[in-house]
């Protein structure tokens with residue numbers, strides 16, 4: 001603690017609080033390859049997973065076992081067999097699959113059970129649930145090659161997994177599935193993770209990959225992609241490494257089938273999950289179906305996010321303080337811009353029955369997101385809503401932003417021009433300027 005800058009710590013902790021709030025109760029599927037389990041940093045990764053569990057996030061961890069199977073085959077003097085990039089699992093390989101899956105799973109369970117006083121998980125008790133949640137079917141014979149015990153996901157027992165998540169357990173899935181005939185199949189762990197995320201309608205699929213994230217040709221990291229943009233990138237020859245392309249493909253598949261967001265993260269960065277989930281811009285590449293920013297009507301669940309946005313401006317006196325109750329009552333008047341689960345902008349349209357005027361109030365953008373026309377987008381949206389409601393004039397009261405409004409068609413006016421109901425609550429001590437725009 002001696003080296004910790006208290007100011008930076010407090011700023012960081014406050015900065016992460018909206019994310020703690022927004023992730024609670026959400027379902028995340030985390031995928032890592034068998035390489036992660038073989039790495040000395042695996043314990044730290046599992047500590048971070050334990051921390052996420054303690055913050056009320058519903059977690060499914062899917063792990064691969066490819067290097068562990070290969071090592072076992074080698075120890076037996078057997079050759080790993082692949083056809084078209086897929087393992088052919090014969091009897092010997094199946095023995096190795098069972099051993100590898102069992103060993104890695106037990107190691108994960110042990111690390112998640114660690115309660116040592118000096119570990120980050122001191123005092124927490126985490127239950128791990130694993131079991132026959134994945135129903136498999138054989139890949140069968142392809143190009144004349146019998147894949148034997150190599151299988152595909154047939155179904156995920158989403159109900160069973162949900163029951164375990166409801167109890168607060170961390171669910172661990174291996175690259176193994178069982179058929180209704182009682183056979184064991186070796187599956188691709190990425191496929192298990194994707195199928196589980198889709199079946200659970202997960203909020204996030206977090207893919208921990210063995211490479212740095214996606215970059216643009218100039219080397220700059222790509223932080224967000226829509227599924228359409230991601231497809232474009234896949235179609236571009238040489239744009240992606242052979243390691244990343246399959247991961248981006250499953251990310252697209254998951255998003256197109258109901259998973260809200262998929263993230264590609266470099267597993268080798270210490271604390272990568274925490275950096276991605278609790279900092280504003282993250283460290284990986286986020287894939288989502290729609291543009292990940294949306295302007296939409298506010299809901300009561302947005303009230304904490306809106307309050308968080310308004311507070312600094314209320315403290316500075318730029319905005320009149322609004323209570324939580326008042327926001328909740330007026331929530332239908334508000335529009336918000338949501339960016340990856342966080343409210344970064346808002347504006348309200350208040351109506352005055354019996355008049356042709358509406359008030360544009362509470363127009364705010366988070367300081368990190370100003371100057372990119374979001375304010376204008378919100379204004380245009382509110383103007384559209386006002387017109388649709390049959391209003392002819394929009395007014396705004398402001399102490400410090402009059403010029404912003406004037407540059408966008410608002411004219412200076414007097415308090416006397418306001419609807420009577422608004423005049424009655426006008427605060428002369430605030431002495432706000434009145435601006436009116438004809439729609």
Ligand SMILES: CC(C)(COP(=O)(O)OP(=O)(O)OC[C@H]1O[C@@H](n2cnc3c(N)ncnc32)[C@H](O)[C@@H]1OP(=O)(O)O)[C@@H](O)C(=O)NCCC(=O)NCCS
Nearest residue numbers: 363364365370371372373374375376397398400401403404
């Ligand atoms: C005013 C505000 C909503 C604009 O949001 P935004 O997304 O940055 O807006 P836009 O990108 O559409 O416009 C940016 C332009 O407005 C200008 N601007 C920002 N604040 C201004 C102000 N107080 N007065 C005059 N111009 C201002 C910027 O300098 C920029 O102009 P430039 O491109 O010529 O440099 C945002 O700055 C904000 O949240 N401010 C604090 C809250 C506030 O004052 N709200 C008004 C409620 S009364």
